[in-house]
Amino acid sequence: MSDDTQAARIQQAAERLRNSRKPVVLTGAGVSKESGVPTFRDAVDGLWAQYDPSQLATPTAFMNNPKLVWDWYEYRRSMISVARPNLGHRALADLEQRFPHLPLITQNVDDLHEQAGSTNVIHLHGNIAQSKCFFNCQGDPTLIDVSTLTWDKENGPPACPHCGRWVRPNVVWFGEILPADQLQAATIASRQADIMLVVGTSGLVTPAASLPGIARSAGAFIIEINPDYSAITRIADIKLDGPSGEVMPHLLAALDS
Numbered sequence: 001m002s003d004d005t006q007a008a009r010i011q012q013a014a015e016r017l018r019n020s021r022k023p024v025v026l027t028g029a030g031v032s033k034e035s036g037v038p039t040f041r042d043a044v045d046g047l048w049a050q051y052d053p054s055q056l057a058t059p060t061a062f063m064n065n066p067k068l069v070w071d072w073y074e075y076r077r078s079m080i081s082v083a084r085p086n087l088g089h090r091a092l093a094d095l096e097q098r099f100p101h102l103p104l105i106t107q108n109v110d111d112l113h114e115q116a117g118s119t120n121v122i123h124l125h126g127n128i129a130q131s132k133c134f135f136n137c138q139g140d141p142t143l144i145d146v147s148t149l150t151w152d153k154e155n156g157p158p159a160c161p162h163c164g165r166w167v168r169p170n171v172v173w174f175g176e177i178l179p180a181d182q183l184q185a186a187t188i189a190s191r192q193a194d195i196m197l198v199v200g201t202s203g204l205v206t207p208a209a210s211l212p213g214i215a216r217s218a219g220a221f222i223i224e225i226n227p228d229y230s231a232i233t234r235i236a237d238i239k240l241d242g243p244s245g246e247v248m249p250h251l252l253a254a255l256d257s
């Protein structure tokens, strides 16, 4: 595809956005890749190319080997804690200046959208910086501030100070239900939107992956930003090819021109 064609598509997308009354954004791991946070499904450097999700990202995996799972999340936490927002996150935060309260639905468990300045972030898959009781013994979620606990890290996760059972990361694993309030907010925002920007997701994990279809069925125009094809591409009205850290600033510039 030539640059001219891409430039024309950016203009079309900007025109649509300019006339939008209710846009919504859905992001995935791709938006944080340029911040040094690996995606899951990129063939070479995606996490699931190197690690087996069934051993690391299910409740059963945790019950079978809490130390392995806890240590893997500690490794990811340390990687994410030094990451900073990239130009893609910043452009999406700038978009909120134009559309106050812009709902930004993310599957990401980092807080790079918030660091960039987005204020209405709907986290479908939790927050990796937080921990909770595996059994949510005080209600869902029973968040635990592990920085206040001391424990022998050689033994894996700390014990819940309320019930003595394991503490785990506050993220959604395969086979688990998404936080009801976040999923409800995301579904409502998708139904009400007249445009959905879908940025950096493979669109393979439901229910997040079904949101673009919900938005489209309700009449929304779908603009996808992704360097590759995804499961969303076939329903996208405009596809902008490239990394979000490059494409999003171009789109914002076109919007302001």
Ligand code: APR
Pocket (backbone or CB within 6 Å): 027, 028, 029, 030, 031, 033, 034, 039, 040, 041, 042, 046, 107, 108, 125, 172, 199, 200, 201, 202, 203, 204, 205, 225, 226, 227, 228, 229, 230, 242, 243, 244, 245
């Ligand atoms: N800019 C935009 N998109 C990018 C970039 C980039 N710089 N680099 C890669 N991508 C795209 C890839 O082409 C791919 O379509 O980002 C997408 C990443 O896909 P996944 O790794 O599957 O990430 P995501 O869609 O967020 O995964 C959904 O799967 O394992 C679970 O819970 C995990 O939230 C995650 C969910």
